[in-house]
Amino acid sequence: MAKSDNGFKVYPKIVPADKETVIHIVPLYDHSRFYDDVEYRAVCYPVDYSTKVYDKSQRPFVQHIKSKDGSFCIRQYFEGEQEHIIYIYAGEEIIHTFNVYSLYEDLYKLRPYKGDIHMHSYCSDGRECPAYVAASCRKVGLDFMAVTDHEKYYPSIEAQEAFEGLDIDLKIFRGEEIHPPNNWVHMVNFGGKFSINEMFTTHKEQYQKEVAEIEKDIESYVSQAFERHFLASCMWCFDRIREAGGLGVFCHPYWRNRTGYDTSTLLTKYMLDKQPFDALEVISGFTYGELESNSLQVEFYHEQQAKGKRIPIVGVTDAHGCDTGELFGWYYTIVFSSDDTLEGLISSIKGLRSVAVEAVPGEHEHVYGSFRLVKYAHFLIREVFPLHDELCYDEGNMMLRYITGDQGAKDLLSWVKGQTDTFYNYIFYEDI
Template identity: 55%
Template sequence: MMKVQDLYFKVFPKVVRADKEAIINIKPLYDHVRFNENSTYEVVYFPVDNRSVYSQGEKTIVKPEDGIISVKRLFEGEQEHILYLYEVVGDKPRLVADFRIYSLREDLFELKPYKGDMHIHSNFSDGKEDPALVAAACRKIGLDFMAVTDHGKYAPSIKAQEAFENVDIDLKIYRGEEVHPPQNPVHMINFGGCFSVNDLFKEDVYMKEVKEIEKALVGFQNDETRYQYASCKWCFDKIREGGGLGIFCHPYWLVSGGYNESTAITHRLMEDQPYDALELLGGYFKHEMESNVLQLALYSEYRSKGKDIPIVGVSDAHGCFTGYLFGWYYTIVLAKDSSLNSLIEGIKGLNSVAVEEVKDETPRIYGPLRLVKYAYFLFREVLPLHDAMCEQEGSLMMRYLEGDEKAAEMLKNLKGQTEKLYTELWSF
């Protein structure tokens, strides 16, 4: 939800380099909050991580120039900062508003946040809408990238791409599929791979190569688990061969009679990590939240053992307008751009968080502490502005699918607006 300050004021930049000086500009957008050119204003500064209980804040006297108040200061360390703006009226300063700034070390400062869903279904498997409408709906809820990943089917993801191939849009629509190997209950996502892994199961080479992998495996309780592991390894290798990201899906999905895959295969996959990313948050309904909690506990346990585990959050939605799952879970990737290679690099480089945003509940963000703190700032201060732009684009994408001839030109005119926003909000 957009803060009142962002409705009334334009603040830029909001993200600055740590331990560097930056000039923060505060520009009123409406008459009722215009600065009085004859008044004096006071900015009181607090660093969120290093606030002293005895501090009254660092005070700076400022005057508006051409309707804008600018504050120059050093932002120490990687943390959030609060600027309280007061109008000095007699002995009682009047609080105008408070503004938040985040300073980042260089490695994160060079990256931008991209929201995406890498596990979602269309009516070509057990979803409700056609692939093109799924893509448009994804943009409407603020996603920067997505892939249709139908059960055992790669072609629907191509259909989503083809539907918009003649339209200039910012949403990145990637290829994908949910991979279901023969006699193996483990579900995997092929995100972005340039060929279908499911199609390879029709060939004799699959069983032949899996048997070769099995021969080298030791430490398994039984032949069934050994085969399942070898099958998973083969699939993840093929996904990477196609340039995709291999995601280990919903290990604690509770089906009739127990979890979809055995605890033995789950822990062996976690130990050896043949996958590229763990589906930390999956598409569970409210009555199934125990499964997400168990996946979080699994992640925490292996992190405590020193494992670096790339993570994603996904909706696994089977309908975009049902009021549940779709938009509840997604990933924020910090990457150089929203190209496939950059996104995969960001996830594998541990620069992603999993987001749980269930309707009418407080959003929850999971991942490394450093990223979670930053992501909450983005969630409050940056992404509402981004999402409003995406909603506009997503609505136009839907109009384009409906046959509105003007929608394509309108989308062309909007192209690049989210990147322009990021350019304004990051200090360069």
């Protein structure tokens, strides 16, 4: 029976498409070593064989190989953007299986960053302090996050300041969940340099005047006064978020409160038609009994996509506690970006280079977004993120120790700094 690549360092696992690349297979333990005096066969299958050079009749691609000091180097041409399966045979028996993914240049140059940009601390209706939420995010494998408390911006600053002066890999950004006066729609300001909620007080008259002007502009488009005010208010808020340099997110459109959908389907339609937001929460933080809402959001998104809409998306937990056993860590966004700066992440999300992941415990992961990115994301979830997440756990654990006053954790954080970058450097390493 074929075994996975546990016990081996396999690099690179992500390679340039339509190029020849050397794959290194290095055992980590003595019992994993290959024998130098035995001839092995490496048999490589492209998952999608209907490509330019190869066809099914020419499969598989067999190499006779010998190990050197217990390790292998396999030179292979990886055609197209797809997964490739490498079987290692000893005689007629498959003894190991390894997986590689080849990418076209535009995507190969980017790195996958996991994040959650909608969650709460005890400063609104969550359970833990902002610093605890941030550290917990790293423990579950996130590369970036923001505390987005209801009507409060300062908790996200508190999360940043708790680790000020520390050189950590987790990117902690500012944010808030926005609740305008007389508007039920929930919005997230991710990364904005100032608070939108505070403007409802400090710029009250400006807000009322400008929203009224927007309402007049869209009167012929939205005949219902109720929805017209909500839409105008949202348009104003999303404009302010962009002025602040943030990403404006339209939250959980099919969340059901006690009386029905929090946002009417009619208003959601107007929001998708006008698209004043920067990103849609296509996957939101719903518990087992509420998953129908995510299903509706996904199908609505697909329907809009079929109509030609280009809709940037995110997946979030909307978690109100890190240790409740629900929501936290269940959902996240993968952003494919050249870097993990705020500007890079926002640009990539707006550029449709993100997917939303639903990883409810006990169920298979579901990924939503463009087909190309979804295929790649499934490979990452299966082949790359497990080790990435282990490395993140180390830093998150040290961050939690640090906020308890353990000064030794500061030195340990310096020691684990850069682990995920180093991991990606060899995962994407190219050796021709």
